[in-house]
Amino acid sequence: MGSNENIERKPRILVLGSTGRTGKAVIANLEHMRDSVEVIYSSRNSEQVEAWKREGKEAVHLDLDIPQTFPAALVGIDRLFLATGYTVAMVHQSKNIVDAAADAGVQFIVHLGIFGNGRMTDPHFAWHEMVERYIEGRGVAWAHLHPHFFMDNLLTTTPIVDGKFFWFAGDQPVGWIAPDDLAAVAAQVLAEGPKRHSGKQYWLSTDVLNGTEAAAEIAAGLGQPVHGVVLTPKDLIAQVTAGAITFPPSIEATYAASMLEWVRQTYEGLLNFGGVTTTVEDLTRRKPLRLRQWVEQNREAVLAAGTRKLQEAV
Numbered sequence: 001m002g003s004n005e006n007i008e009r010k011p012r013i014l015v016l017g018s019t020g021r022t023g024k025a026v027i028a029n030l031e032h033m034r035d036s037v038e039v040i041y042s043s044r045n046s047e048q049v050e051a052w053k054r055e056g057k058e059a060v061h062l063d064l065d066i067p068q069t070f071p072a073a074l075v076g077i078d079r080l081f082l083a084t085g086y087t088v089a090m091v092h093q094s095k096n097i098v099d100a101a102a103d104a105g106v107q108f109i110v111h112l113g114i115f116g117n118g119r120m121t122d123p124h125f126a127w128h129e130m131v132e133r134y135i136e137g138r139g140v141a142w143a144h145l146h147p148h149f150f151m152d153n154l155l156t157t158t159p160i161v162d163g164k165f166f167w168f169a170g171d172q173p174v175g176w177i178a179p180d181d182l183a184a185v186a187a188q189v190l191a192e193g194p195k196r197h198s199g200k201q202y203w204l205s206t207d208v209l210n211g212t213e214a215a216a217e218i219a220a221g222l223g224q225p226v227h228g229v230v231l232t233p234k235d236l237i238a239q240v241t242a243g244a245i246t247f248p249p250s251i252e253a254t255y256a257a258s259m260l261e262w263v264r265q266t267y268e269g270l271l272n273f274g275g276v277t278t279t280v281e282d283l284t285r286r287k288p289l290r291l292r293q294w295v296e297q298n299r300e301a302v303l304a305a306g307t308r309k310l311q312e313a314v
């Protein structure tokens with residue numbers, strides 16, 4: 001049992017997924033808090049670790065698929081940002097890193113989960129909820145983050161293609177959350193630590209919009225027309241089966257199947273509890289980014305994602 005939260009030094013925070021969308025943004029926030037925290041980057045890619053070190057960053061090699069890499073990476077770590085990728089392997093990866101963190105004396109685990117209420121049946125939602133229950137039983141202080149639908153999915157799984165925004169959940173909405181706000185909340189919880197946040201759960205959902213409403217906000221953000229194409233989960237399955245829609249390579253097959261189930265459950269209205277949350281404002285004391293603003297700020301990237309998708313299709 002190594003580190004503890006009572007000693008008079010800056011808490012050392014290890015960020016998993018430091019190259020990922022959320023992890024990178026969490027790190028960017030923590031970098032602005034250097035007066036009060038130490039930030040430790042991590043990657044499964046040794047070259048990336050070396051590149052960070054050359055930039056003067058503290059960085060460790062950690063591969064979630066290789067538990068033997070955990071003990072060395074966790075030496076002297078006080079707080080852990082636990083983020084996993086789009087894979088069913090997240091279940092055993094999370095169990096193993098939580099065990100190792102507890103053994104290494106980590107004092108606080110902040111978990112990046114999903115917008116769930118503890119009773120979710122969609123597979124990847126259920127996996128995340130099992131991880132949460134496991135963390136809670138491990139004897140380390142914890143806080144759970146529950147973001148709804150990332151706005152930056154517009155750059156990956158749901159791009160605007162040829163002026164169209166495809167929505168396969170019928171007229172049902174989801175709660176959009178800006179990655180900037182998720183990262184700001186995550187960094188603040190990590191930096192303020194267990195005294196303030198132990199046992200807390202933070203649900204993040206800024207704009208509750210269905211496909212038609214989202215298309216209108218995206219159009220306003222881009223300053224050009226976007227048509228919301230409202231379809232059903234059956235349409236999505238038909239398009240995936242025909243090869244017209246493919247998942248990015250970073251999304252593993254079992255997780256991808258769960259995403260189809262997520263669309264079905266959203267269509268059935270099973271996932272729309274909670275509505276808009278005030279978490280971002282409550283914690284950070286600033287207003288969260290609305291979808292329109294986020295698109296405005298990321299206009300080039302949103303347009304480029306659609307262009308890439310079109311090029312892939314020809």
Ligand SMILES: NC(=O)c1ccc[n+]([C@@H]2O[C@H](COP(=O)([O-])OP(=O)(O)OC[C@H]3O[C@@H](n4cnc5c(N)ncnc54)[C@H](OP(=O)(O)O)[C@@H]3O)[C@@H](O)[C@H]2O)c1
Nearest residue numbers: 017018019020021022044063064065084085113148149150
């Ligand atoms: N998209 C949404 O709307 C949404 C909503 C709610 C919750 N979530 C949750 O958000 C999480 C994904 O967050 P994200 O979008 O930030 O992910 P992401 O951009 O795909 O990043 C995943 C990160 O995990 C790292 N990683 C993958 N496998 C690893 C391994 N074996 N060892 C060490 N690191 C590994 C990746 O590193 P490499 O660079 O080496 O690949 C990358 O840094 C998932 O748990 C998902 O369920 C997503």
